[in-house]
Amino acid sequence: MWLQTHKIAPTAASPCRARPTGATARNSGWSRITRDPDDASFRVVYDDVVARYGIECAILNSISLFIGYRASLLEAITDIKYVR
Numbered sequence: 356m357w358l359q360t361h362k363i364a365p366t367a368a369s370p371c372r373a374r375p376t377g378a379t380a381r382n383s384g385w386s387r388i389t390r391d392p393d394d395a396s397f398r399v400v401y402d403d404v405v406a407r408y409g410i411e412c413a414i415l416n417s418i419s420l421f422i423g424y425r426a427s428l429l430e431a432i433t434d435i436k437y438v439r
Contacts, residue, residue, distance in 0.1 A: 357432055361389040368400050370411040370419035385421075387411070389432075397435045399428070410435060 365386035384404035391397070396413040402424070408431045410422040425431040 357436060358389070358428075361391060363388065363390050365401070368398075368411060368419065370400065370421040385409075385411075389435075397422075399431045399435065 365388050368385040368387040370385065384402050385400045386403065387398050387400050389399040398411050398413075398419075400409050400411050400421070401407075402409060405424075407424045408428045409424045410431055411419045412422055413419050425434060
């Protein structure tokens with residue numbers, strides 16, 4: 356039910372990924388596949404390069420931070436629902 360009300364046509368996304376060293380990198384294979392009608396900052400992304408779902412979070416000045424991969428689409432959705 357949640358996915359039906361939040362899914363969008365895939366759009367290019369390039370969230371920053373925090374590295375253990377503190378550096379950041381951008382991944383060009385990501386597509387944003389959800390958005391919250393209430394404009395919450397968490398979204399599900401899909402990474403074409405590794406064929407996995409993950410979560411991004413919009414932070415200061417519309418910069419998006421990659422939170423991490425999840426084992427499945429269901430896990431990404433569940434994690435977003437509980438973070439909010």
